[in-house]
Amino acid sequence: MPSDSIVTPDGPADEIPLPGGNVGGAVRVGDTVRRPTGPWTPAVHELLHFLADAGLPRIPRVLGIDARDREILTFLPGRVLDIGRETLSDAQVRSAMHWLREYHAVVAGFPRESRRWRFVERALRPGEIVCHHDSAMYNMAFDGDDLAGVFDWDVAGPGIPLDDVAIFAWNTAVLFPDADPAEAAHVLRTIADSYGDLDPHAVLEHVVVRMTDAADRIAAAQAAGDPGMLRLGTVGEPAATRARLAVLGARLPELHAALDAG
Template sequence: MLEDERDDELHDELHEEVVLPGGNVGGAVRVGATVRRPTGPWTPAVHELLGFLADEGLAGVPRPHGVDDRGREVLDYLPGEVVPVGRVELTDAQLASAARWLRDYHRVVAGFPRSSRRWRFVERALGPGEIVCHHDFAMYNLVFDGDALAGVFDWDTAGPGVPLDDLAMFAWVSPLLFPDADAARLAHGLRVIADAYGGVDPETLLRHVERRVTDSADRITAGQRAGDAGMLRLGERDEPASTLRRLRLLVARTDEIVAALARG
């Protein structure tokens, strides 16, 4: 055994495992300054992606450190505050900070090699106009330092997509989290995200949500049929059925929200 491997094992023994909140798909524990999570066939591609982003100097990304003696991936722990879904809403400043980070991520990841890789839901190269999206850029996968985004985790569903996919997912699980809310309030959140990201029309963002969320539901269903343990855990939480019910409510209000965007 190499000296650094012995040091890593000793380091693990000196720190107890702390179960982190969330973990509906894979589950995660903190061990000292690292996070340990289950792996899958997609893990090598995700680690290549994270290593690339860290080497490019993108802030807020956990650097991978291989796997531990239990076969779990080892990632940097990202300190910060996770906003509880459904109990506290993101502030306008947090929405804007996250959208700006997403713009920077999309700029940096455009340089990632476009050759074929095994991602969680697909194995193929990037197509024209595609990048590697996070695909679950939602408030439960973000940590903040006050109003500033401090880190983005849970990259295991990353894979080919278009930039608007990530923006639409962020909108879906932030300002559109409660689609029966006041239309002006929903429209305001969409404008904050679109303005901070830049070059995106908030109505276009709204209309892309239906496609993006439907795609996500289809992936979850396909994963459940294939026996993906993480997707099966989502099924225990009534997914994707609950998401599709909420999406139908949003779609029924699209014209109302578009009108509110126009008034704004």
């Protein structure tokens, strides 16, 4: 762990379970968040320290490890929208994509040597950065239209910038792959335009690539006994993702046509 890690007593009576938490089971204690650790935690903490030192906003700060071997992070205030019941506004999408572009620019300077991440242990390849890999609306807090925080960094690891854009699109533009194609196309264009230098058609195509890879990673981690990924199995993953991908794949021509019509 980082040299400045600390060990503090935890106070179970003061713990408040945070919503979501299908992978980690996070709890709030005062102004901190406690989450389970794993072999990937040193790399994630090194990443968060690097980003903090570089001045990247809206990320949790690493405070150490508690007496139950859980990481201690600063709590990020803001409102997390209820995925599947609420939708992000165009302004919220723009704010999230502006931050994501900034994150990718900053993290490009992260050392490229081999590290143990959650799903892989290797160095970064040419063209890769360390992606958040779960940059979805359920891991983002908002203050009105402005992004206030991005949390749940435990699956960070090697990837390309489009991976992070694609998983955001999966949970917004094509959250319901059988929905109105014009609405999906509008969100895809907003994502691509707000991130900058992206073709919405390329984002749409990469959603299939990225989420197929995600389903495969989850399945492999479940077979290896990863407790967090096994918890995802209790909510139907990766089968639910594969089912949604089948619907999306069948509708790709219609969605591309809607993008062209726009």
